[in-house]
Amino acid sequence: MGHEQDEQDGRRRWLVLAVGMVAMIAGCAFQFGLPYLIPALRDEGLSLSQAGLLAACPTIGLVLTLTAWGAAADRWGERWVLASGLGLGGLVLLGSTAVRGTVGLGACFLLAGAAGASAHASSGRLILGWFPARQRGLAMGLRQTSLPLGVALSALLLPPLAGRGRSAALAVLGALSVAAALLVVALVRDPARPGAGAAGRSVNPYRTPVLWRLHGAATLLVVPQFTVSVFALVFLVDERGWSPSTAGPLLACVQVAGAGARLAAGRWSDVAGSRTGPMRRLALTASVVLVALAAGAFAHAVTATAALMAAGVVTVSTNGLSFTAVAEYAGGAWAGRALGVHTTVQNAVAAGVAPAAGALIGAAGYGWAYATAALFPLVAVAVVPGDGRPTNR
Known part of the structure; x- marks a missing residue:
């Protein structure tokens, strides 16, 4: 019985890691992949400096809220913090498809980046809670590959999508974040919470x-x-x-x-x-x-x-x-x-x-x-x- 429980726990922890990586990839695809939309933004009449500033807005939002999301995960658990941040960020991106003007787009990108920052703090906590120390380094190394994978995904998707207009690319990024949030709700469970000792x-x-x-x-x-x-x-x-x-x-x-x-x-x-x-x-x-x-x-x-x-x-x-x-x-x-x-x-x-x-x-x-x-x-x-x-x- 104990051996079966160990196997079940092992499958659960690797599933949690896989879903956490999907969540990170979806978040990073927008937060760090937006520069691949710069040509499309310039086609709308923006200068290079304006387009570059818009591409930097998600990172600014990320930096502003990372610690707050981490504190929320410490208090309420990883599952709902991770899902709510990704879901909110995805909905903002979907809404940004109808926004025109640099200020409006910048505000949307800033808010989406701030919301999606939940993935960076929560996914790390999941690894700490689910993996024993003897596996934690490898698991965190896998988690860290999510950033280059997210950027690579943007490099593959955004340039051809931008050929149909900026809104199509943002809609796909938003849908990815929402889908990742739903996956977290369906498959992730918080690890046991530590005691006060x-x-x-x-x-x-x-x-x-x-x-x-x-x-x-x-x-x-x-x-x-x-x-x-x-x-x-x-x-x-x-x-x-x-x-x-x-x-x-x-x-x-x-x-x-x-x-x-x-x-x-x-x-x-x-x-x-x-x-x-x-x-x-x-x-x-x-x-x-x-x-x-x-x-x-x-x-x-x-x-x-x-x-x-x-x-x-x-x-x-x-x-x-x-x-x-x-x-x-x-x-x-x-x-x-x-x-x-x-x-x-x-x-x-x-x-x-x-x-x-x-x-x-x-x-x-x-x-x-x-x-x-x-x-x-x-x-x-x-x-x-x-x-x-x-x-x-």
């Missing part, structure tokens, strides 16, 4: 420096990640002489390899029984690879291309580890808020990386930009805390 870690975990150091280290690692990814295509075209049509598929392969690196890092942490140990080693590896990339860029060497691909993979490999470490240390009573703070800080810093790195590239060249980025993982190695006591084993 030590297992639930009801005492504010921010009274110690561990969570602050995890937030800080992960945010430092955002800088090289976005320095590499944002300018990878331009580097290959301008510095290496590649055509965009050749560079694009290569960088798509790098994205896939990066998703694989997240999974491998998560599994490594499960086997090692540590999130922060692998995180330190991968951060140090990222610094070494970035130094090689900087050297190749200074010398205009062919090795720069290989180093760029390696950097694109290794700089994203720690994402799942930091999320898992934050959720485990915060515990069931605080995980939603902690993950909300974690994602908020990362997104806020990421928004500033592109203009800052672009200015440095314009003033001093790619070599100095990559050399500067190599310093951030070194600082992160020192900031990453020792292993806290994971909860919910």
